[in-house]
Structure formats: structure tokens, C-alpha cells
Amino acid sequence: MAAAARRLIARARSRRSFWSSSWAADPSTPSASSPPPDTNKKKPPPASAPHRLAAVMDAVNERKLPPELRGRGNAVRSETDIANVVEQRIWHSMEEGHFENLPGKGKPLNLNSNPHADPAEDTLYRILSKNGCAPEWVELNKEIRGMIASWRSALRKALANRSEDDYSSWNDDCRVLQEQIRQINDKVFRYNLIVPFGRQMFGLNWDKEVDKLQSK
Structure with a gap:
């Protein structure tokens, strides 16, 4: 009877030790000493609308650049860099003979028409020029320059005739x-x-014109 009891106790102890070792070896079982995993870890906030718009604009501007200036990260793309690229392309084209046998080579330039002007205005100016007339702004420019020259001459004369004792004539001239x-x-x-x-x-500015003449 005592032997049977001892066998039952030994068997129970072996089972308890087996389950204890299995429990300790299970990595999925949280232990008392290790803290539970943090499931509330904050995710990085999504990019705001201005940042996304700026990224799109950078990509568009990147495509507009010459291939030599693309993919340079935050490198400064100054006008000098772009001018150097343009100059290099011109030299390469000259070396390859792309500027040879151009239409109009060795002939005088055709200055009768302006390709950058509005066709309607260009035609109107040519008609006025053939009939000895000038556009209104040309005539007005001549008139303004003549008025400015006469006005400055009158101001110079009024300053020369100004008397320190009598300012009445100077005040009349000023008006x-x-x-x-x-x-x-x-x-x-x-x-x-x-x-x-x-x-x-x-x-014209009155104070500036007077100061300019007085400083001479």
C-alpha cells in the first residue's frame, strides 16, 4: 500500500514538472516579469496637404530641369548652373555641325516683321510707317520729353532769379x-x-527736381 502511494506521488510530480517546463518554454505565454507588448504605440502622422503639394511641385520642377541637373537632391540650381548647361549644349551642337547650312545664312536679317509682336499691331505699325505716321505713344513720348526739357529750363531760371529778401516772385513761379x-x-x-x-x-517729383538743381 505504501509502495503504491509512493508511485502515485512520483507520477504526479513528474507530470507537474513536465507541464512547468512546457509552460516556461512557450514563447507566446506572457511571463510575470516581462511587460505586455505595447499595442498603443503611436504611428507617425500622415503628411499634411501642404507637404504633399510641395512634394508634387518639386517633382514637376524636377522634370522641367535639363537632365544634367536632375537628381541632385538639395543642390542649389542657380541661373549660372542652367546657363552653363545651355552653353555646353550650344558648343556640342556647334562641334557636331548643327549650325551649318542654316536657312538665311550669310543674308541680311529681315527686320520688316517682328515675330514676337502681336500680328495685328505689327501690321498696323507697318501701315503707319509706310504713310509717314507714328503710333500715338511715339508722338506722346516726344511731346512729354519736350515739356520736361522746357519745364526744367524754367525751374533753373526761377532758382537763379530767386532773391533771399523777396520770396514773392519765387512763390509765384513755384505755383x-x-x-x-x-x-x-x-x-x-x-x-x-x-x-x-x-x-x-x-x-516728375517736385522736391527731387529742386534738390537736384540746388546740389549742382
Whole structure:
């Protein structure tokens, strides 16, 4: 009886040790000493709309660059870099003879037409030129320059005749000259509205004109 009891106790101990070793060897079973895995780990936030738009714009600008300047990361693509690439391409084309046997080589340039101007305006200017007429802005430019020259001559004369004891004549001259400068600036404003882009002119400033003559 005692022997049978001892055998049962030994068998129970062997089973308990087996399950204990199996439990310890199971990697999927969380242990008391190791912390549970963090399932609430924050994911990186998605890129915002401005960042995505900036990335698209960078990709578009990258495609516009010459092949020599693409894929350079954050390298500075200055106008000098682009000019160097253009110059290299021109030299390569010259060495390969692409500039030989061009149409019009050795002939005078045709300056009767401007390929960069509006066809309607170009035709109108040629008609006016053949009939001895000039566009309105050309005539207005001549008129404004003549008025400015006369006005500056009158201002120079008024400053020379100004007396330190009597400012009454100088004040009268100032009123007349300031009215004339207003008329000139009105014409300059109209001129800038009708003149082709890049030919605009500045109006006159009373204080600057007086200071310029007094500093001489």
C-alpha cells in the first residue's frame, strides 16, 4: 500500500514538472516579469496637404530641369548652373555641325516683321510707317520729353532769379511750375497706359527736381 502511494506521488510530480517546463518554454505565454507588448504605440502622422503639394511641385520642377541637373537632391540650381548647361549644349551642337547650312545664312536679317509682336499691331505699325505716321505713344513720348526739357529750363531760371529778401516772385513761379508738373505727370500716366510693355517712364517729383538743381 505504501509502495503504491509512493508511485502515485512520483507520477504526479513528474507530470507537474513536465507541464512547468512546457509552460516556461512557450514563447507566446506572457511571463510575470516581462511587460505586455505595447499595442498603443503611436504611428507617425500622415503628411499634411501642404507637404504633399510641395512634394508634387518639386517633382514637376524636377522634370522641367535639363537632365544634367536632375537628381541632385538639395543642390542649389542657380541661373549660372542652367546657363552653363545651355552653353555646353550650344558648343556640342556647334562641334557636331548643327549650325551649318542654316536657312538665311550669310543674308541680311529681315527686320520688316517682328515675330514676337502681336500680328495685328505689327501690321498696323507697318501701315503707319509706310504713310509717314507714328503710333500715338511715339508722338506722346516726344511731346512729354519736350515739356520736361522746357519745364526744367524754367525751374533753373526761377532758382537763379530767386532773391533771399523777396520770396514773392519765387512763390509765384513755384505755383506755375507745380501746375505744369501736374500736367506733365498726367501725360506720363496716359503714356504708360498705351505704350508697349517695357517702355514706361517715370513722372516728375517736385522736391527731387529742386534738390537736384540746388546740389549742382
